[in-house]
Amino acid sequence: MTEKDILKKEVEKRRTFAIISHPDAGKTTLTEKLLLYSGMLTTAGMVKGRKGRKAAASDWMAMEQERGISITSSAMQFSYKDVIINVLDTPGHEDFSEDTYRTLTAADCAIMVIDASKGVEKQTLKLFEVCRLREIPVLTFINKMDLYGRNPIDLMSEVESVLKIDSYAMNWPIGSGKEFQGIVDRKKKQCQFFLRTPKSGSQKTDIITYPLDSEETRSKLSEMEYKELLEEIELLELAGNSFTTKDFLAGKVTPVFFASALINFGVEFFFDAFIHLAPCPHKRKANLIDGKEIEIDPVKDPFSGYVFKLQANMDKRHRDSTAFIRICSGRFEKDLIVKNTRLKKKIRLSRPHGMLAGQRTTIELGYPGDIIGVINPSFFAIGDT
Template identity: 50%
Template sequence: MTLKEQVEKRRTFAIISHPDAGKTTITEQLLLFSGAIREAGTVKAKGKKSNKFAKSDWMEIEKQRGISVTSSVMQVDYDGCQVNILDTPGHEDFSEDTYRTLMAVDAAVMVVDTGKGIEPQTKKLFEVCSMRGIPIFTFMNKLDRDGREPLELIAELEEVLGIDAYPMNWPMGMGRNLIGLYDLYNQRVELKGHDEEDDVLYIPLDEEGQAEGDHSFKQSTIYSQALEDAQLLNEAGNDFDRDQVLAGKLTPVFFGSALTGFGVQTFFDAFIDLAPSPSVTETIDDQLVEPTQSQFTGFIFKIQANMNPAHRDRIAFVRVCSGAFEKGMNVTLGRTGKTIRMAHTTQFMADSREEVQEAVAGDIIGLYDTGNFQIGDTIYSGNKAVQFKALPQFTPELFMKVTPRNVMKQKSFHKGIEQLVQEGAIQLYKTYHTEEYIIGAVGALQFEVFQYRLLNEYNAEVDMTPMGSKIARWIDPKDLNPNMSSSRNLLAKDRFGNPVFLFENTFAENWFRDKYPDIELKQLL
C-alpha cells in the first residue's frame, strides 16, 4: 500500500462535550463496535464491587471521581480504516489539555445531552474547533431518557453556535416511548430492540418515505410525528453538502444513546464515510506541509508522566503530520537541533501500549521521554528544517504555595513536581529571593489532581497554601530591578528562570504600568 493510500485510511478525531454529556461513554461504544473491547465500561462503576471502568479513564483519580482529567488516546481498526480517537476532559478546569489536543485532530465529535442542550463548555470547545475550521459531527445523546424537543435542540445548536445543522436521523420518541430512529441519511428506519440483547432491526424506506412493509409501529402517533418532522426538515431545512461539512460550516447531527449503544454504530459508520483523512499542517513561516510528502514530520501536543507508575516513565504524544515513521529512525528536535533516535515508541489503548513499528501522517505515537521534549516541539527527519506553529498557551489565574510535609522525602517531592509540571497543565514558579515553590493553574481542580498524584505516584505528601487569583506578567530580564517588587506584585521566576510578576489584581498591574511606563509586561513568553 502506498503512503497516499495509507494516509487516506486515517481518521483522527477528538470527542468534546460539557461534563456528564456522555463523551467517555460514547468512546467506549466506539471501541466496542470496533472490536477493541468486549464490554463497554462506564465512567462510574455500577456498585462498590464493580471493576467496570471506562477504558479511556485510566488514572485512579478518574475512576474515583467519575470524571476525565486528562486526554487519552485510543487507536483501533474499523471498516478498513485506522481510527485514532482522542477522548478529552470535559471539565473546564482541564480545558488547556483539551485545547492542545484539538490542535492534533482532523475532526471533532461534539456530544450534546438532549435534556440540557448546548452547555457552556461545549460552546467554548466548539469555538476552538471553529477557529481551526475543522469538521464537527454532533451526537445528540441520552435518547433513552426524556429530553427536549428535537426541533428545539437543532434550533438552539444553530443559534448558539452559529453553525448550520443537518439531521442525519430523527428520533421516533424518547425515553420509555423510544421506538427507534427515522434515518434520513441511510433511507431506513432503525428500530430499537425491546432489551439490550435484541438485535436492532433496519427497515428500508419506500419512495414516499414510509417504512416498507406492514408494521404495528406505523400506526403510532410517535411514528407519524417523526415522519411529519422529517418531511418538514426536507422542505425547510438545510441541504446536505459534504464540502460544507469538511469546511466546518455544516454539522451532521445524529441522535442516539451512548449508554445503551442505540444509534452509535449508525453514527460511527457515517462518520468514517464522511470525516476527512489527514490534511496539511501550517509551519511557523506559513508554509503548508502535505501529509503525503516523504519527509517525516510531527509535533508534540501532550506529555504524560507515570502512565506506568512502576517505571516512572514519561510519554510524549506526537501527531505525525507527514511521511512515514519507522522504528529506529533518527529525527531532529527543532527547538535544540539535537538528533534523537526513535528506538522506543508506542501506540495506545488508553494506558495499554504496544511497540509501534511504523506509522503515517494522522497517527498518534508515543515517544519515551527522558527530559528531551516540551509541549509544542517539532520533530523531523532529513536536513530540511521544519517548525510548526506554536500550540495555545494559557496564563495561570490561580496560585498555591507548595511545601513538602516530610523533609526526608525532598527527592520524591522535587522529582514529582518536575515531571508533573512538564505535562503543561500546572505551571511552576519560585519566589525570586527565597525560592519557595509556587504552582499556578487555570482551574482549581488541577490543584486537587496535582496533590493526589504527588502522593499516589511519587509518595510525596505536600501542604498547599492558597494564594488566590493573581495576574501573571513576564518582564525582560534586562529591564528587571528586584526593588520593583512589593506586597501587591510578588516577583518570581518561572521554571526556565525568566522573571515574572504576580499581581494582586488589575489595579496593582495598572499602578505598576503607570510607575514604570517604559517596562513592557507580557502575558506569555
C-alpha cells in the same frame, strides 16, 4: 506499488479526531462504544482479553476512575470497518480545559456530544469555538435520547443560534425516553428499529430495518406517532438546511445524529456515517524558525511530527514521562532519528508506543494522523517539531 502509493493508501484509511463535550454528556461512553463496535471490547466496560476490568477503557487513570470523568487525553488506535481510528478522548471538565485545547491541535475533526435534556452547555461552547478557530469540522452527536429531553427541532435550533453554524439532521429519532425505539435514515428513507434486551448497552444492538412508508413501519407505531413522524421528516425536507461534504469540511454546517450511547441505539449508524464524512489527514500549516509559514503535505514530505502533550506517570511501574507526537507527514519507523528544531539536536525515537486503556503497545510503523508516545528524558516540550 511505490512507497508513495503505500503511504497515500495508509493516509486515506486514517481518521484522527477528538471528542468534545460538557461534563457528563456521555463522551466517555461514546468512546467506549466505538471500542465495542470495533471489536476491541467483548462487552462494554471490559477490554478484550483482560478479565475483571470494569472501568471504561479510555478512563484509565486512577483519578479518572475514582471521579468518573476523563482527565487525560488518552490517544487510542484501532480498526473499524477497514478504517484506522485514532481517537483522542479529551477532558470535559473545566479544570483540565487547557489540556483539551492542546489536544485539539492534533485532531483533523471533532465529535461534539450534547446531552438531549440540556442542549449546548458552557464547556461545549468553549471547545466548539476552539474548533472553529482551528478550522476543525465538527459532527454533532445528540446523546441520551433514551431519557426524556428537549424537542429535537428545538435542540437543532439551539445548535444553530448558540454556535452560529447550520445544522443538518442525518437521522431523526422515533420517539424519546422510554418510547425511543429507533431512528429514520433520511438519505435512504428507512427506519431502523432497535430491539431492547437486558443486555442493551453492553453488547451490540440488534436492528430491524423497514422502508419509512412500509406497512411494517406503520405497524410499529400508533396512527398518531406515524403521522407526527412523517410531518417532522417533511418539515426537515422543506424548511431544513441543505448538506454537502464540502460545506461540512469548511465548517459551514454540522451533521447531527440522534442516539443513545448508553443503550447503543443509533450508535452504529453514527459510526458508519462518521468514517465516510470525517476527513483523512491533510496538509497542515507550520512555521519555520524564521517565522515563515509553510504547508506540510502528509504524502509528499518526509517524516515530521509535533509534540502536543506531555504526560507523567503513564506507567506506575516506572517514574517516567511520555511525549505524545502527532505524525504530520511521511512514514515513522521504530528507532527513527529525527531533528528537534527547538534544540537543533538529533534524537532517536526509541521505544515508541501506542495506548489502549493505559496499556502500552510497541509501535513498529506509523503514518500521518497516528499518535505515538515516546519516553521523554527531558528532550521534548509541548509544541516541539
